[in-house]
Amino acid sequence: MPELPEIYNISKQLDHEIVGLSIESILIHQEKCINYPLVEFSNLVSSQMIQRVSSIGKWLKIHFESGDKLLINLGMGGDLLYALQPPTKKHQAVIYFSNKMLLSFRFWWFGYIHFVKKNEPHTMTDELGIDMIRTECNKNDFVQLFDGKKGSLKTFLLNQKNIAGIGNYYIHDILYDAKINPTIKINNLKPEKLGVLYDSILNEFNTAISLRGAHYEVDIYNKPGEFKVSKVAYRDGQICQCGTTILKIKTGATSSYFCPTCQK
Ligand SMILES: [Zn+2]
Numbered sequence: 475m476p477e478l479p480e481i482y483n484i485s486k487q488l489d490h491e492i493v494g495l496s497i498e499s500i501l502i503h504q505e506k507c508i509n510y511p512l513v514e515f516s517n518l519v520s521s522q523m524i525q526r527v528s529s530i531g532k533w534l535k536i537h538f539e540s541g542d543k544l545l546i547n548l549g550m551g552g553d554l555l556y557a558l559q560p561p562t563k564k565h566q567a568v569i570y571f572s573n574k575m576l577l578s579f580r581f582w583w584f585g586y587i588h589f590v591k592k593n594e595p596h597t598m599t600d601e602l603g604i605d606m607i608r609t610e611c612n613k614n615d616f617v618q619l620f621d622g623k624k625g626s627l628k629t630f631l632l633n634q635k636n637i638a639g640i641g642n643y644y645i646h647d648i649l650y651d652a653k654i655n656p657t658i659k660i661n662n663l664k665p666e667k668l669g670v671l672y673d674s675i676l677n678e679f680n681t682a683i684s685l686r687g688a689h690y691e692v693d694i695y696n697k698p699g700e701f702k703v704s705k706v707a708y709r710d711g712q713i714c715q716c717g718t719t720i721l722k723i724k725t726g727a728t729s730s731y732f733c734p735t736c737q738k
Contacts, residue, residue, distance in 0.1 A: 475551045478639025479682035480691045485529035487694045495571040496523045504566035509588040518589050530605045531638025541592030552581040556694040602638040606675050616672040623660045646707035646731045648678045655737045656730035706731045
């Protein structure tokens with residue numbers, strides 16, 4: 475599943491490629507992923523001029539000159555490919571641009587392509603929390619997010635309404651780098667640890683962005699990312715650099731990989 479670094483990378487690539495182009499047409503094979511009736515959706519999107527492309531967390535935003543937007547989420551995973559021809563594999567949608575290039579959408583399971591008119595709300599993205607790379611958020615702002623909060627720290631971090639963009643791949647090494655146990659409750663966390671966590675998230679994301687995202691995801695040119703090294707993520711049974719065996723445990727609905735010595 476793509477997380478902040480992959481979506482950020484895709485947004486930058488799209489911003490480079492499609493700004494200034496207009497949309498000639500859009501072909502939708504899976505109507506469930508759009509938020510208007512098919513013909514209306516197609517009419518709303520066609521002829522729109524692209525002004526810029528941005529992202530928030532795991533969502534991509536294509537901003538049109540009109541002020542309208544196209545909001546895209548890859549859900550459990552998938553790819554967006556910028557090419558001359560649509561993929562031969564099954565895909566759910568294709569946007570054709572004025573330069574004869576196209577963007578194909580292939581969701582592994584389910585994704586969203588939502589059209590939002592200028593100044594209209596869009597609950598799924600309006601409720602998103604801070605994007606650690608794009609939002610102005612200093613250490614104090616970050617620490618304040620946890621004010622009066624209880625419950626599992628990991629659940630809090632994965633909730634997109636708090637922080638947008640952290641998912642089940644990067645979370646493990648973020649907690650490892652901050653030397654925080656994945657089972658800890660927010661109210662049991664020493665305040666200074668939140669500052670360490672802030673640095674750890676930024677460091678992990680900036681490193682992954684500089685390597686164009688995770689090795690198992692592809693960019694718009696179908697090129698995989700180069701971020702490969704994990705410290706504990708998906709390495710259960712292997713040895714941490716401290717010499718302890720990395721464990722995998724169930725934490726709520728998800729699994730956690732961690733080192734019981736480094737992350738007491
Ligand atoms: Zn260790």
